Amino acid sequence: MADTILQEPRTTPPEGTSGGERSSMQWLSCMIRPDSLETVTGALDAIGVGGMTVTDVRGFGRQKGQVEHYRGGEYTIRFLPKVKLEVAVHAQDADQVLTAIQHAARTGQVGDGKVFVTELRNVVRIRTGEKGPSAL
Amino acid sequence: MKLVTCVIRPEMLDAVTNALDKQHVVGVTVTDVRGFGRQKGQVEHYRGGEYTIRFIPKVKLDIVVQDQDVEMVLSTIGKVARTGNIGDGKIFVIDVTNAMRIRTGEKGTSAL
Numbered sequence: 728m729a730d731t732i733l734q735e736p737r738t739t740p741p742e743g744t745s746g747g748e749r750s751s752m753q754w755l756s757c758m759i760r761p762d763s764l765e766t767v768t769g770a771l772d773a774i775g776v777g778g779m780t781v782t783d784v785r786g787f788g789r790q791k792g793q794v795e796h797y798r799g800g801e802y803t804i805r806f807l808p809k810v811k812l813e814v815a816v817h818a819q820d821a822d823q824v825l826t827a828i829q830h831a832a833r834t835g836q837v838g839d840g841k842v843f844v845t846e847l848r849n850v851v852r853i854r855t856g857e858k859g860p861s862a863l
Numbered sequence: 864m865k866l867v868t869c870v871i872r873p874e875m876l877d878a879v880t881n882a883l884d885k886q887h888v889v890g891v892t893v894t895d896v897r898g899f900g901r902q903k904g905q906v907e908h909y910r911g912g913e914y915t916i917r918f919i920p921k922v923k924l925d926i927v928v929q930d931q932d933v934e935m936v937l938s939t940i941g942k943v944a945r946t947g948n949i950g951d952g953k954i955f956v957i958d959v960t961n962a963m964r965i966r967t968g969e970k971g972t973s974a975l
Contacts, residue, residue, distance in 0.1 A: 754955060754957050768917075777900060777901055778898065778899055778900035778901065778953075779898055779899065780870055780896045780897075780898035780921070780923060781896060781897050781898055781918060782894055782895075782896045782897075782923070813868075815953075815955055845957055845958065846957070846958055847955055847956070847957055848865065848956040848957060848958060849933075849937075849954075849955070849956035850953060850954065850955055850956070851937055851940075851941055851953065851954040852951075852953055853869075853871065853940070853941055853944050853945050853951035853952045853953060853954065854945060854946075854947055854948065854949065854950075854951040856941055856945075862953065
């Protein structure tokens with residue numbers, strides 16, 4: 728996928744800043760377990776995802792953190808360390824990427840994380856100034 | 864409103880924020896991130912061994928602006944953050960449905 732992008736003609740106007748029309752790109756923001764990072768990047772690599780941004784974050788979900796016992800005391804760790812992965816993809820690849828992330832990041836236990844999908848209006852490659860899907 | 868998220872070289876941060884300041888962009892959130900693009904990280908040589916640094920340290924800037932300012936922000940960052948070498952980074956533009964200034968409860972573009 729990533730290797731063919733350069734040759735692909737633009738399918739939408741590069742501006743995409745006016746809103747209204749559907750975007751041909753999507754922005755996936757995923758919170759995962761820090762120990763799943765390698766598996767997930769490996770899986771994304773395997774399906775040709777060409778880049779991503781990783782941030783160490785902390786957060787909580789349904790469980791509101793976990794309760795730890797230490798020397799007789801009970802402590803609530805409210806914010807659990809997580810890793811946030813941000814990936815920009817062509818809209819037609821989004822489902823495949825979501826599936827790959829789910830397979831790689833899933834343990835079945837509480838705390839596997841979530842993936843949020845938003846429309847990506849525009850992309851600029853800073854080096855060349857290319858805009859739109861061809862800049863992915 | 865749009866969220867302009869850009870991933871740039873860490874050493875470009877000052878130049879980019881100064882340029883945005885001149886254009887009266889009033890708020891920026893900066894995060895130290897790591898990531899990779901087309902190059903899949905870089906190969907370093909150290910004591911005869913070859914090491915691949917998969918995730919390269921980058922800086923991420925998050926800026927929320929009104930729709931009419933998006934192009935100005937894109938061209939400002941595009942000009943200042945550019946060295947012409949691989950690894951200059953990318954800028955992503957994402958729709959923002961609403962914003963609120965927490966102090967006053969103002970919503971929409973007046974909260975920017």
